[in-house]
Amino acid sequence: MFTIQITKRVIIASILTFVIATLLGAGWFYGRELLHPGAVAQETSPRDITLELEPFVVNLSGDAGRYLRASISVGVDSERDKQMVKTAVSRVRDSLILLLSGKTADRLLAPDGKTELRGEIVEGINAAVGGDVVNTIYFREFLIQ
Numbered sequence: 001m002f003t004i005q006i007t008k009r010v011i012i013a014s015i016l017t018f019v020i021a022t023l024l025g026a027g028w029f030y031g032r033e034l035l036h037p038g039a040v041a042q043e044t045s046p047r048d049i050t051l052e053l054e055p056f057v058v059n060l061s062g063d064a065g066r067y068l069r070a071s072i073s074v075g076v077d078s079e080r081d082k083q084m085v086k087t088a089v090s091r092v093r094d095s096l097i098l099l100l101s102g103k104t105a106d107r108l109l110a111p112d113g114k115t116e117l118r119g120e121i122v123e124g125i126n127a128a129v130g131g132d133v134v135n136t137i138y139f140r141e142f143l144i145q
Helices: 002-035 039-044 079-087 089-101 105-109 113-129
Strands: 049-052 056-059 067-076 134-144
Touching: 049 079, 056 089, 067 079, 067 089, 079 089, 079 113, 089 113, 105 113, 105 134, 113 134
Parallel strands: none
Antiparallel strands: 049 067, 056 067, 067 134
């Protein structure tokens, strides 16, 4: 009879230890976001920080009556870079309007036309901002008519 009580105590102690360890682990896992906001997001994967620019509508070069409507999202590495682009948004839009209006429909419709344009837009925005802050752009809309 005495050995049965020891076995019950050992089982109860083991279950209690397991429950306490589980609660401590769950508390650490879910509580670290409360103590260090953003830490969980940084551990899992870097955020893709984007800034959506107002749509562009420009007349295309060399084609009477043809125009381009493009919506662009700018990809940056940090909130500071995003703020730099926001601060220079007038220079950015001016730079992109000049760049886009200098393109022809044939060139933009070519297989590598949009890829080349993507690189030129990144360079144009970085020049307008005055630093190497933009790493990519995303076309949300691209319509030539």
